Amino acid sequence: MTLTKSIAKQVTYTDANFNHMTEEEIYEYQGRLLQKQLRYVYRNSEFYRRKFNEIGVYPEDIKTIDQFRQLPVFMNKEIEREAQRESRAHFGHPFGTNLCSSPDEIEFTGTTSGTSGDPTFTYTFTRGDLDFLNRYIAHMLDYGGVYPGDRLLFSHALGIYATSSILWGIRSHGVLPIDVDVRAGSKMILKYAEMTKPSAAMMTPSLAEHLIDKAPELIGKSVGELGLSALFTVGELGIGIPEVKQKIENAYGCRVYDYLGELGFSCDSDEYHGVHCVAPDLSLFPTDLVDPETKLPIEIKDGVIGEVIGTEFNLKALPRIRYATGDVVQVFTLECPGCGFKGKRVKVLGRSDDMLIIKGANVYPSAIKKVVANFFPEVTGEIRIVLDNPPPRIIPPLKVKVEYGYSFDKRYLPELEEKVINALHSEARVTPDIIWCEPGSLEKAMTKTPLFEKRY
Numbered sequence: 001m002t003l004t005k006s007i008a009k010q011v012t013y014t015d016a017n018f019n020h021m022t023e024e025e026i027y028e029y030q031g032r033l034l035q036k037q038l039r040y041v042y043r044n045s046e047f048y049r050r051k052f053n054e055i056g057v058y059p060e061d062i063k064t065i066d067q068f069r070q071l072p073v074f075m076n077k078e079i080e081r082e083a084q085r086e087s088r089a090h091f092g093h094p095f096g097t098n099l100c101s102s103p104d105e106i107e108f109t110g111t112t113s114g115t116s117g118d119p120t121f122t123y124t125f126t127r128g129d130l131d132f133l134n135r136y137i138a139h140m141l142d143y144g145g146v147y148p149g150d151r152l153l154f155s156h157a158l159g160i161y162a163t164s165s166i167l168w169g170i171r172s173h174g175v176l177p178i179d180v181d182v183r184a185g186s187k188m189i190l191k192y193a194e195m196t197k198p199s200a201a202m203m204t205p206s207l208a209e210h211l212i213d214k215a216p217e218l219i220g221k222s223v224g225e226l227g228l229s230a231l232f233t234v235g236e237l238g239i240g241i242p243e244v245k246q247k248i249e250n251a252y253g254c255r256v257y258d259y260l261g262e263l264g265f266s267c268d269s270d271e272y273h274g275v276h277c278v279a280p281d282l283s284l285f286p287t288d289l290v291d292p293e294t295k296l297p298i299e300i301k302d303g304v305i306g307e308v309i310g311t312e313f314n315l316k317a318l319p320r321i322r323y324a325t326g327d328v329v330q331v332f333t334l335e336c337p338g339c340g341f342k343g344k345r346v347k348v349l350g351r352s353d354d355m356l357i358i359k360g361a362n363v364y365p366s367a368i369k370k371v372v373a374n375f376f377p378e379v380t381g382e383i384r385i386v387l388d389n390p391p392p393r394i395i396p397p398l399k400v401k402v403e404y405g406y407s408f409d410k411r412y413l414p415e416l417e418e419k420v421i422n423a424l425h426s427e428a429r430v431t432p433d434i435i436w437c438e439p440g441s442l443e444k445a446m447t448k449t450p451l452f453e454k455r456y
């Protein structure tokens with residue numbers, strides 16, 4: 001695909017009523033959804049009842065979102081695990097004492113693949129919850145030009161994992177998922193794509209990149225010959241890195257969209273403008289941000305960075321209320337320069353546990369990666385941050401391994417180094433020591449490439 005400058009189709013809210021509301025009206029409406037949800041969780045879950053009783057504030061005391069944001073964090077992954085241990089012991093089910101419905105009403109449960117500790121059954125839904133959530137996926141597919149009757153290659157870790165819930169949304173839109181477990185391997189995935197001729201695909205950005213390299217060898221054709229008209233990627237930094245977006249779009253010959261579950265998706269613009277938050281009736285996202293270290297609320301304005309505190313409206317089984325997600329995002333409040341969407345947009349910066357503190361400033365490894373990746377093809381885009389001691393506090397200088405590009409003439413490394421350091425200084429507020437590495441020498445994982453090399 002030739003990347004000509006075009007005007008992107010405007011993203012709209014999933015519920016069209018929001019398109020005619022001001023930000024203030026949406027905020028006020030969310031306040032009412034919040035009050036309703038707080039009363040619901042208080043009545044129906046032991047966990048939330050205990051939480052409110054502990055802090056001595058009750059749902060009827062909370063009149064506004066601003067007041068709500070002053071409350072302490074209710075839950076995080078660890079507290080959730082504890083609530084699930086408790087419900088296993090007392091009630092014989094794994095969903096947690098924060099479950100607000102009867103366990104009999106659950107139609108789907110999905111865990112996070114959790115690299116550490118027990119998996120958590122965070123994505124647990126009733127039939128009504130699924131019906132409610134499906135509309136967001138259908139809306140996104142519709143925006144990407146995927147219509148009823150189409151087929152869609154869906155290649156993630158299937159089964160108990162959270163991503164499987166997306167399959168309900170795909171089917172509800174009248175689209176047939178060709179769901180090939182990612183563990184079946186690249187050859188099977190490509191083979192199914194070749195046989196079923198899907199018009200769109202969903203996978204992680206690293207898998208999309210991996211298939212570009214593997215397709216000619218495994219099926220004797222390029223991924224561009226699969227005939228996809230849209231690709232949807234989820235997880236990782238992915239297409240927030242311009243080089244990755246361009247590489248995937250050029251190879252597949254179609255637009256790639258980035259999405260955050262039901263919360264939103266990126267627009268049909270040549271340049272990446274973040275995930276457009278189309279679901280103000282589903283959650284407070286991204287209006288409740290806190291400082292990753294102090295957990296104190298941060299004022300929402302254009303460009304602000306913070307950790308997402310999740311609070312969900314309308315869901316009945318396991319709605320999250322003031323849940324510290326650990327995800328750090330940057331919020332944009334101005335109209336999207338690509339498509340004109342008027343709501344909020346976010347760019348994911350990484351995890352709060354990845355955050356480094358260097359001379360008092362918060363530094364996100366993913367921000368460093370993005371700045372470096374902009375120098376492609378002089379670099380490959382692969383980096384590793386070398387940690388001599390446990391994070392987050394770093395004694396400067398920060399050491400960063402960077403791969404120079406495949407066809408880069410090493411004689412020009414000193415000049416390149418100066419450019420990279422200057423860019424990191426102005427864009428990521430860090431002045432590191434660069435350790436140059438040969439292209440391809442830093443291992444690239446298919447699921448999640450590590451950002452750190454730990455030497456402690």
Ligand SMILES: [Zn+2]
Pocket residue numbers: 008011266267268269273276336337338339340341
């Ligand atoms: Zn846009």
